Amino acid sequence: MSMNRPLLAAFAVAAAAVSLPAAAQFQKPEDAVKYRQSAMTVMGNHFGRIGAMAAGRVPYDAATATANAEIVAMVSRLPFAGFVDGTAGTEKGRASAAIWSKRADFDAKAKTMQDEVTKLLAAAKTNNLDTLKAAFGEAGKSCKGCHDDFRNQ
Amino acid sequence: MSMNRPLLAAFAVAAAAVSLPAAAQFQKPEDAVKYRQSAMTVMGNHFGRIGAMAAGRVPYDAATATANAEIVAMVSRLPFAGFVDGTAGTEKGRASAAIWSKRADFDAKAKTMQDEVTKLLAAAKTNNLDTLKAAFGEAGKSCKGCHDDFRNQ
Numbered sequence: 168m169s170m171n172r173p174l175l176a177a178f179a180v181a182a183a184a185v186s187l188p189a190a191a192q193f194q195k196p197e198d199a200v201k202y203r204q205s206a207m208t209v210m211g212n213h214f215g216r217i218g219a220m221a222a223g224r225v226p227y228d229a230a231t232a233t234a235n236a237e238i239v240a241m242v243s244r245l246p247f248a249g250f251v252d253g254t255a256g257t258e259k260g261r262a263s264a265a266i267w268s269k270r271a272d273f274d275a276k277a278k279t280m281q282d283e284v285t286k287l288l289a290a291a292k293t294n295n296l297d298t299l300k301a302a303f304g305e306a307g308k309s310c311k312g313c314h315d316d317f318r319n320q
Numbered sequence: 321m322s323m324n325r326p327l328l329a330a331f332a333v334a335a336a337a338v339s340l341p342a343a344a345q346f347q348k349p350e351d352a353v354k355y356r357q358s359a360m361t362v363m364g365n366h367f368g369r370i371g372a373m374a375a376g377r378v379p380y381d382a383a384t385a386t387a388n389a390e391i392v393a394m395v396s397r398l399p400f401a402g403f404v405d406g407t408a409g410t411e412k413g414r415a416s417a418a419i420w421s422k423r424a425d426f427d428a429k430a431k432t433m434q435d436e437v438t439k440l441l442a443a444a445k446t447n448n449l450d451t452l453k454a455a456f457g458e459a460g461k462s463c464k465g466c467h468d469d470f471r472n473q
Binding site for chain 1: 351354355358359361369390398
């Protein structure tokens with residue numbers, strides 16, 4: 168799988184532009200919950216594939232790492248539109264009520280994660296495993312930082 | 321926003337490069353099922369947002385249509401890696417066993433859908449609602465064409 172750097176740059180710009188309004192079209196609260204959980208699942212899967220390389224469980228391949236990081240970067244913009252008012256406690260999932268009582272903090276942590284996965288994408292493009300590992304570690308911390316405060320155990 | 325054919329072609333190539341190997345890293349069959357369902361949910365949500373514009377339920381906005389079409393185009397590459405062997409009948413979902421008994425047909429229909437949503441993205445960029453409506457209709461047919469054959473009711 169060969170990737171073309173200018174194309175990837177264009178892709179990253181496109182991904183950054185995809186910050187959709189929180190007033191998204193969810194017909195029912197359950198739709199918003201399912202959507203955000205689905206986006207998290209997709210993001211987590213592709214983040215995990217990079218992690219498998221960072222941990223040496225699968226062979227390092229820069230193009231594959233980059234392809235996965237592209238997906239993570241784009242999907243990282245999506246879940247937060249699904250945390251709409253009135254969807255605390257409406258699910259079997261783990262969204263904490265603190266998301267809504269401390270929304271500014273939640274939003275800031277979401278932004279930090281988005282920034283870190285953007286850096287992860289840049290790191291993936293360097294074709295250097297150590298750089299990727301470092302960026303993966305920081306991105307992982309940004310996930311955990313939000314989960315610790317806003318995801319029920 | 322006028323459509324730039326070379327750029328669009330480049331985008332399609334980039335999207336095609338993100339067609340990850342089917343031997344994706346799913347630790348358990350259930351993980352593959354959850355992943356593909358999640359990708360379909362995200363894709364369906366953003367496709368539906370374009371549909372709301374096509375149907376006149378929400379005001380037409382070319383930039384928003386394009387942002388949603390970008391997401392649809394990228395996510396359209398993802399679900400199929402999750403249709404791994406041994407995941408028929410392992411879920412409450414609607415994946416038909418025919419997916420595995422008629423895999424070539426399934427893959428061809430998936431490819432048709434991916435082609436149609438690539439055209440939908442191009443249409444979104446034309447900034448012309450009638451063009452968007454037409455492309456949305458064709459893309460929707462490609463979804464239905466596969467669901468009719470491969471999704472249980």
